[in-house]
Amino acid sequence: MTETAVPHRDxxxxxxxxxxxxxxIAVHYVSALRGPLQRLVGVEAxxxxxxxxxxxxxxxxxxxxxxxxxxxxxxxxxxxxxLERFAAARPMDMGLxxxxxxxxxxxxxxxxxxxxxxxxxxxxxxxxxxxEPGAGxxxxxxxxxxxxxxxxxxxxxxxxxTTMADDSDWIFLLVRTGTGGxxxxxxxxxxxDMRSPGITVRPIRTLxxxxxxxxxxxxxxxxxxxxxxxxxxxxxxxGRTLLGxxxxxxxxxxxxxxxxxxxxxxxxxxxxxxxxxxxxxxxxHACDMADATALYDDVCxxxxxxxxxxxxxxxxxxxxxxxxxxxAETAHELVGQWGGVQGIPVESxxxxxxxxxxxxxxxxxxxxxxxxxxxxxxxxxxxGLPRA
Amino acid sequence: MSASPRMDSxxxxxxxxxxxxxxxxxxxxxxxxxFFRRQPPAAGRAPSGAAWRALADQGWLALRLPxxxxxxxxxxxxxxxxxxxxxxxxxxxPVGSHAVMMATLVRLLAKPGSEVWAGVAQSLLDGRHVLxxxxxxxxxxxxxxxxxCLVEPGGAGLRLRGRKFGLAAAGLTDALLVTATYDGQxxxxxxxxxxxxxxxxxxxxxxxxxxxVIDFHNVAVASPLACGPAVGLALQSALDxxxxxxxxxxxxxxxxxxQTTLAYLRTREQFGQPIGTFQALQHACVDAAVQLMxxxxxxxxxxxxxxxxxxxxxxxxxxxxxxxxxxxAALVTCRLGVQLHGAMGYTAQSYIGQCLKIAxxxxxxxxxxxxxxxxxxxxxxxxx
Numbered sequence: 001m002t003e004t005a006v007p008h009r010d011x012x013x014x015x016x017x018x019x020x021x022x023x024x025i026a027v028h029y030v031s032a033l034r035g036p037l038q039r040l041v042g043v044e045a046x047x048x049x050x051x052x053x054x055x056x057x058x059x060x061x062x063x064x065x066x067x068x069x070x071x072x073x074x075x076x077x078x079x080x081x082x083l084e085r086f087a088a089a090r091p092m093d094m095g096l097x098x099x100x101x102x103x104x105x106x107x108x109x110x111x112x113x114x115x116x117x118x119x120x121x122x123x124x125x126x127x128x129x130x131x132e133p134g135a136g137x138x139x140x141x142x143x144x145x146x147x148x149x150x151x152x153x154x155x156x157x158x159x160x161x162t163t164m165a166d167d168s169d170w171i172f173l174l175v176r177t178g179t180g181g182x183x184x185x186x187x188x189x190x191x192x193d194m195r196s197p198g199i200t201v202r203p204i205r206t207l208x209x210x211x212x213x214x215x216x217x218x219x220x221x222x223x224x225x226x227x228x229x230x231x232x233x234x235x236x237x238x239g240r241t242l243l244g245x246x247x248x249x250x251x252x253x254x255x256x257x258x259x260x261x262x263x264x265x266x267x268x269x270x271x272x273x274x275x276x277x278x279x280x281x282x283x284x285h286a287c288d289m290a291d292a293t294a295l296y297d298d299v300c301x302x303x304x305x306x307x308x309x310x311x312x313x314x315x316x317x318x319x320x321x322x323x324x325x326x327x328a329e330t331a332h333e334l335v336g337q338w339g340g341v342q343g344i345p346v347e348s349x350x351x352x353x354x355x356x357x358x359x360x361x362x363x364x365x366x367x368x369x370x371x372x373x374x375x376x377x378x379x380x381x382x383x384g385l386p387r388a
Numbered sequence: 389m390s391a392s393p394r395m396d397s398x399x400x401x402x403x404x405x406x407x408x409x410x411x412x413x414x415x416x417x418x419x420x421x422x423f424f425r426r427q428p429p430a431a432g433r434a435p436s437g438a439a440w441r442a443l444a445d446q447g448w449l450a451l452r453l454p455x456x457x458x459x460x461x462x463x464x465x466x467x468x469x470x471x472x473x474x475x476x477x478x479x480x481x482p483v484g485s486h487a488v489m490m491a492t493l494v495r496l497l498a499k500p501g502s503e504v505w506a507g508v509a510q511s512l513l514d515g516r517h518v519l520x521x522x523x524x525x526x527x528x529x530x531x532x533x534x535x536x537c538l539v540e541p542g543g544a545g546l547r548l549r550g551r552k553f554g555l556a557a558a559g560l561t562d563a564l565l566v567t568a569t570y571d572g573q574x575x576x577x578x579x580x581x582x583x584x585x586x587x588x589x590x591x592x593x594x595x596x597x598x599x600x601v602i603d604f605h606n607v608a609v610a611s612p613l614a615c616g617p618a619v620g621l622a623l624q625s626a627l628d629x630x631x632x633x634x635x636x637x638x639x640x641x642x643x644x645x646x647q648t649t650l651a652y653l654r655t656r657e658q659f660g661q662p663i664g665t666f667q668a669l670q671h672a673c674v675d676a677a678v679q680l681m682x683x684x685x686x687x688x689x690x691x692x693x694x695x696x697x698x699x700x701x702x703x704x705x706x707x708x709x710x711x712x713x714x715x716x717a718a719l720v721t722c723r724l725g726v727q728l729h730g731a732m733g734y735t736a737q738s739y740i741g742q743c744l745k746i747a748x749x750x751x752x753x754x755x756x757x758x759x760x761x762x763x764x765x766x767x768x769x770x771x772x
Contacts, residue, residue, distance in 0.1 A: 283761035286768065290709050295685035315678050372671070379670035383650055383677055388665040 006064055007056045010071050017075060021082050024057055033089035036254040037360050041167055041212060045091035049122035058120055059096055066104065067120050074304040084254045092164045095119035095126035099172050101241045106230035129159035129173030129216060137373050140184045140236060144218060146175040152224040158217050165201045165214035168194055174239050177232045187235035191227040208360040251299060251316030253292040259327040260289045265351040266331045281330050288323045311382030318374045321364035328357045399639050399684045400468045416466055420473035430478045431742040434596045435557040439481055444515025452491040457509035464629060464694050471633040475640020478746050480595045482556035484630035487512055489521040492626035497614040504578060504613050518560055522552040522602060523567045523623055530755040530763060532624040537568040539577060539609060548577060548607045555600040558590055567623060574619040575612035583607050595749040625699055628707050631754055632690055635710040638750050639683050642718030645743040646676055649725040669728060676724050679717035686710040705767035712760035715751035722747045
């Protein structure tokens with residue numbers, strides 16, 4: 001992909017850019033899946049990303065030199081707003097969202113040249129192998145080990161909570177290559193082909209009924225030396241790289257907005273006297289959503305102007321996740337004996353599967369740093385409280 | 389006032405204001421912080437005439453007054469800078485009803501050449517003849533409605549009868565601007581608080597001030613300062629701006645309480661370590677900080693909306709949301725602050741305790757968080 005091949009959309013006026021992207025989405029999004037809690041997977045996900053790539057709408061935050069759109073933060077914000085407005089289901093797209101920034105910063109020229117184009121074209125999809133049965137919030141204590149073997153490494157161990165491992169071509173993972181010193185220091189960042197002999201994937205069923213959550217077992221899996229990113233032992237800092245709007249998008253209140261829409265539909269289905277009783281709670285959640293949106297807009301504008309917003313995004317992730325759960329809980333309480341029922345029984349008059357909403361919002365406070373870990377980080381970061 | 393070492397937690401001006409606004413925001417902020425730094429602690433004192441005149445001398449009561457009346461004619465954002473500083477300094481002076489509303493009424497209703505209006509404006513310039521707006525015909529009223537108080541011809545002139553609620557700092561107040569129905573229209577009358585037939589009952593409030601119910605028993609009044617539909621519109625506009633300033637002031641109280649508490653947790657040692665290392669305390673502080681960040685964003689959104697169109701339903705909804713969030717955020721933070729200061733926090737002279745006393749009254753004044761959430765949703769549906 002050369003720089004001239006991608007249209008230079010960053011130069012467009014905001015309104016024109018927004019309209020073009022909005023129109024493009026409306027024509028090209030074909031899946032029936034909608035909403036921020038829906039995942040686009042498999043063939044559908046690849047087709048959606050490949051179409052974006054074909055028409056120059058892929059990778060908004062990636063520099064044009066690397067085949068991305070090279071958008072300013074402000075344009076990336078608009079890009080994201082339109083996806084949320086349309087409620088397009090999100091592909092995991094971990095190759096672009098998480099691996100590409102790592103390759104750009106730490107990868108060799110060969111790794112970049114070989115892997116980035118295939119990520120952009122959606123020929124390769126990637127999954128992330130970080131968590132292990134014994135290493136969740138305390139990720140640095142992970143034990144999957146890579147030892148030197150011929151012109152590469154032999155990897156043994158187990159990863160878990162690996163989303164989309166059953167639908168991925170490659171995995172990027174943190175492995176232990178050294179012992180002694182701080183536990184963070186012995187980790188390395190590696191890339192493995194999921195078709196390698198010795199890799200076994202076992203899907204795990206979640207409370208929400210999804211099965212794209214997996215365990216991945218490594219038994220003497222050979223990873224060539226070219227699969228090592230950066231220096232051995234540098235994995236801890238490499239694995240924490242995020243780029244541009246990816247970090248900002250973590251603060252978006254789109255799930256909150258979706259959950260509130262469900263709550264409003266639920267309330268509308270209630271007998272009037274029940275709906276009246278629910279009003280104070282509805283009003284509380286309406287203000288939660290409005291204020292979270294105000295804070296999100298505030299920090300996006302600050303970020304676009306070059307300000308420091310790291311703490312605000314942690315705060316938003318925390319608040320949005322917990323409030324989305326509370327809204328799901330409220331909806332469950334409102335429907336009385338229809339609570340805990342899966343699907344949407346015709347007689348209920350409901351518009352949404354509230355059991356699914358209740359369950360699918362559970363991991364919001366677990367993934368990407370639990371709410372407890374977020375609080376630790378905010379306390380010792382933004383609030384300047386002393387570490388234990 | 390202890391500032392956070394890590395980030396600027398002030399509501400206004402923001403980093404963005406610095407780019408778009410002139411230097412006047414920064415200068416006002418500096419002079420406000422400098423002024424309050426030089427004042428004795430306000431903790432627990434009643435609203436005072438000396439303090440009121442000091443605010444007038446700074447020009448802060450007349451920030452929003454038109455230039456034709458000697459005011460600065462600055463935008464509401466500048467008023468917010470002073471409101472936040474007042475909050476941080478825990479001053480109990482009733483700026484909302486006695487200055488913010490008054491300046492709006494002058495701006496929207498004053499007739500050129502009117503001596504009475506010139507007098508109203510003058511009271512904001514020198515702080516000597518203190519006026520307050522009383523408009524609530526019911527204790528829980530949050531929006532303007534056709535006044536229940538009546539003015540009718542009687543004796544030699546006009547007579548006012550009825551009852552008003554919610555007058556703050558009566559002890560500081562010389563005269564009232566009272567809304568009343570006159571000849572079938574809403575009108576505004578000036579009534580000296582000492583007029584025959586004015587009977588008031590004061591209740592002390594947690595901020596060191598008072599709130600009064602006032603009965604008007606056939607009180608003789610002069611002809612109205614203004615009359616007609618414009619009075620109701622101006623009153624609502626004045627009320628919305630007072631609510632907006634109260635929201636920012638509450639944010640100031642709450643953020644100051646948080647910074648004070650954090651500073652205490654960093655230094656206070658028990659069990660051989662700063663108590664700020666304890667996770668249970670850290671997490672409680674984060675929860676308060678989250679609410680304050682939301683309050684700050686809600687206040688900024690309301691200020692932006694107000695700057696674009698002060699009377700649009702969307703603006704009024706944003707102000708309602710700001711008052712609701714700022715009230716709850718300030719209260720939750722101040723309660724936590726008292727708790728984390730231990731027995732020290734429960735003493736009457738503690739700064740953190742006074743934060744709670746101020747926040748409690750400000751949060752209830754002009755409507756609780758629950759009532760403003762109700763208004764928010766109703767106003768949102770009105771403009772969708």
